[in-house]
Amino acid sequence: MAIWRDSLQRETSSILHVVHHADYMAPRPERGTFKFDKYFIVMEELRASGQAITEHAPDPCPREWLEAVHCPDYVEQVFTAAVPKEKERRIGFPVTRHIASRVRHTNGGTWLAARLARKHGYAANSAAGSHHALYETGAGYCVFNDLAVCANRLIAEGQANRVLIIDCDVHQGDGTASLMAGREDVFTLSIHAEKNFPVRKARSSLDIGLPDQTDDAGYLQALQNAVPGVLDRFGPDIVLYQAGVDPHEQDKLGRLALSDDGLDARDRFVIAQARSRGLPIASALGGGYGEDQRAVAARHARSMLTMADENAKFRGPLVQK
Numbered sequence: 217m218a219i220w221r222d223s224l225q226r227e228t229s230s231i232l233h234v235v236h237h238a239d240y241m242a243p244r245p246e247r248g249t250f251k252f253d254k255y256f257i258v259m260e261e262l263r264a265s266g267q268a269i270t271e272h273a274p275d276p277c278p279r280e281w282l283e284a285v286h287c288p289d290y291v292e293q294v295f296t297a298a299v300p301k302e303k304e305r306r307i308g309f310p311v312t313r314h315i316a317s318r319v320r321h322t323n324g325g326t327w328l329a330a331r332l333a334r335k336h337g338y339a340a341n342s343a344a345g346s347h348h349a350l351y352e353t354g355a356g357y358c359v360f361n362d363l364a365v366c367a368n369r370l371i372a373e374g375q376a377n378r379v380l381i382i383d384c385d386v387h388q389g390d391g392t393a394s395l396m397a398g399r400e401d402v403f404t405l406s407i408h409a410e411k412n413f414p415v416r417k418a419r420s421s422l423d424i425g426l427p428d429q430t431d432d433a434g435y436l437q438a439l440q441n442a443v444p445g446v447l448d449r450f451g452p453d454i455v456l457y458q459a460g461v462d463p464h465e466q467d468k469l470g471r472l473a474l475s476d477d478g479l480d481a482r483d484r485f486v487i488a489q490a491r492s493r494g495l496p497i498a499s500a501l502g503g504g505y506g507e508d509q510r511a512v513a514a515r516h517a518r519s520m521l522t523m524a525d526e527n528a529k530f531r532g533p534l535v536q537k
Contacts, residue, residue, distance in 0.1 A: 385460030432478030460502025
């Protein structure tokens with residue numbers, strides 16, 4: 217069943233294909249500190265950039281795709297806005313019906329970004345990257361794990377034999393690691409601040425925990441030491457990239473010290489490593505926190521435009537499963 221509205225056969229001159237939906241900006245719940253208005257500002261920044269952008273709207277993720285990764289009882293709790301209070305506390309906000317619709321669309325968004333990447337080389341979801349969500353509960357502002365859901369569906373539909381998930385959020389992708397544990401067809405690589413949330417880490421296929429205040433040079437060295445080897449040894453058909461901007465030196469919840477240029481170099485390196493091997497790569501927004509939502513949103517927009525610009529350098533054929 218296809219869940220995208222835009223024709224994947226349509227050629228455009230866009231530098232960036234970005235997935236977005238009005239439901240990404242769900243009304244803020246009465247409780248909790250998460251700021252959903254960031255997603256609206258990200259799109260404002262992209263539209264004001266002057267770059268050629270094509271926006272694609274996803275349909276909600278089918279229930280059975282979510283239940284293939286998450287506990288069906290938990291999926292039912294989310295769909296009916298009946299998530300127990302203890303799980304809502306782990307998530308960080310109440311799961312209202314608006315939130316239920318939002319997370320179905322953000323999961324559909326990562327799936328659509330992956331489909332678009334298989335045509336254009338790179339595409340972005342302007343939300344999601346919900347890497348803390350676990351089998352029977354959400355956590356850390358994450359309800360459903362779009363990265364795990366997308367990877368599982370790509371393989372189930374025969375669109376990939378192997379999926380690599382590269383997670384460069386400042387927090388470890390513990391939910392993704394747990395949900396994909398033991399699978400030989402999905403490789404999870406998490407590069408994060410070792411002393412940051414979550415306190416109890418899961419085991420990814422490869423974890424790189426960085427010390428506090430790691431700067432641009434140290435971070436890029438860690439990337440260079442890990443990513444090329446994983447790509448060559450694992451041999452994925454597609455890369456899903458959690459492109460959180462919270463490693464930035466001014467991030468409210470980060471413990472690393474990347475500059476704007478450091479984030480640019482990170483994103484260019486990841487895109488170039490995938491695209492130079494003919495691999496499609498789809499990004500999800502991931503974390504980014506601060507009192508100035510405009511500044512945080514600008515980092516996200518810059519990240520997507522930087523990745524799109526790097527992708528434009530590669531004109532060769534894409535590897536197709």
